[in-house]
Amino acid sequence: MATPKGFARAIIVITTITAAIMELVDTSIVNVALNDMSGSLGVSIEDISWVITSYAIANVIIIPLTSFLADYFGRKNYYIVSMIIFTVASYMCGQSHSLLEIIIWRFLQGIGGGALLSTSQAILFDAFEPKDRPMASGLFGMGIVLGPTLGPTLGGYIIDHASWPLIFMINIPIGIIATVLSFLFIGKKEGEGKKKDSIKIDYTGILLLMAGIGCLQFVLERGESEDWFSSEIIRVCSVIAAIGLIAFIFYELSIKQPAVNLRVMGNRNLAFTTVFTFVAGFGLYTSVFIYPVLAQRVLGFTAYETGSSLLLPTLAAVVLMPIIGRLMSKGVSPIPFVILGYILFSVYSFMSAGVSPDVGKNDFFLPLLVRATGIAFCQLPLINQAVVGLQPKDYATGISLNNMIRQLGGAFGIAMANNYVSNRYANHRSDLVSAMPNGSPALTERLNTIAQGIIARTGDAATAAGKALGILNGTVERQAYYLAYLDTFRLIGIFFLIVLPLVAFLKVKKKTKEEAAAAMKAASEAH
Structure with missing residues (x-):
């Protein structure tokens, strides 16, 4: 494959870096929209956080398989199809009206996105001569660093000025343009698409990887919200992750054409x-x-x-x-x-x-x-x-x-x-509360001061004491979380x-x- 020059190379650089940034933006853009999404879909914050979990699970499964899939289907074909999957899934995420819908489409978006990130850089490098490829790596690194940071910024702006479906819909014009440009300007590598018949698909290894690494990612993503091992689903997934990963390692080391060559x-x-x-x-x-x-x-x-x-x-x-x-x-x-x-x-x-x-x-x-x-x-x-x-x-x-x-x-x-x-929040809250025991002069004086301020503003003496206690409790919680985050x-x-x-x-x-x-x-x- 001849190295592209001039305009063709510029198009490839812009397309690949934009595709990678688009995928990385979507790893973090959802984080600032969870409140709006949960209200719109009528579910709790814990439930809507599945849109993060499903994307992360899809990413961590597809990343180690990308090299095998690109060899099997041909890199250009795999790249374009992944971009189409990502774009279509983005549209369907924005059109979702239920929690199950958006979780499914978000998972598929993660499958396409993981492939985009992995393959974009390889295509970018092939657009440069060997002596210039470290600079290409630097250019791609700029996108890798910028993408996750743009996510919260862009997401916050959209939530402040529009509605949450737009965080997915903005991918559509970018994805369509990138797909067309990829089809027109990205060339195939020598021998690409000719390896399929010589490659034996390691179905067992892929299934073990999906079970092991997918369940592990689930446990890590959902453990806190599910109260860890007090939850049956966390216990079951932990067992599946352990068995799946151990079996995956032994199986991949025992066959000639593994999906992931662990011998390295x-x-x-x-x-x-x-x-x-x-x-x-x-x-x-x-x-x-x-x-x-x-x-x-x-x-x-x-x-x-x-x-x-x-x-x-x-x-x-x-x-x-x-x-x-x-x-x-x-x-x-x-x-x-x-x-x-x-x-x-x-x-x-x-x-x-x-x-x-x-x-x-x-x-x-x-x-x-x-x-x-x-x-x-x-x-x-x-x-x-x-x-x-x-x-x-x-x-x-x-x-x-x-x-x-x-x-x-x-x-x-x-x-x-x-x-x-x-854990640190519970410890700090306990320490702060014990420093102001019930009935102590300091606590009584603080509550009276807050209550008098409420009465002065609202004239409501009947509920002032209860509101003062709530305000003080909020202050203690804020301070306890503040100290906990600093400890982290x-x-x-x-x-x-x-x-x-x-x-x-x-x-x-x-x-x-x-x-x-x-x-x-x-x-x-x-x-």
């Missing part, structure tokens, strides 16, 4: 890189989860204010990505970038753990700038390190597994954060510091420019 995990460097990637996913997803909840539940930010406060600092990472790609293409070791990125993310966590409850959104600019810089330093180097020591034929599988681990790290992180916040930021910072000594187990193999470019290209095929 025998490479020491990849094994330790996945540890770093897990922690990176843990920190990145958890911080994106904790900060908006803190900002809206405790600090009183609107959804749009929360999203916009993330946007400007993130642009720093967008600018840094191609610079880091260029430095690595010149032979700079990725390990110092990883170390600095983890240190910066830990610094961000401890800075966030020290914020005052009276801060405004502009006060978060510096901590979020440190976070964005840490992301930039971690992203490309970890992709590079995942393929060090692997055979070229194993690059796609290694990075595919690495990306799945990142996704699972995020799921573990959010599950842990939910549970940790709940500290925990994230500690995780990033603990994993740093494992850097000693990573190795750096000196590559030529051509080898580095080939590694970047192959890494992209499973991203």
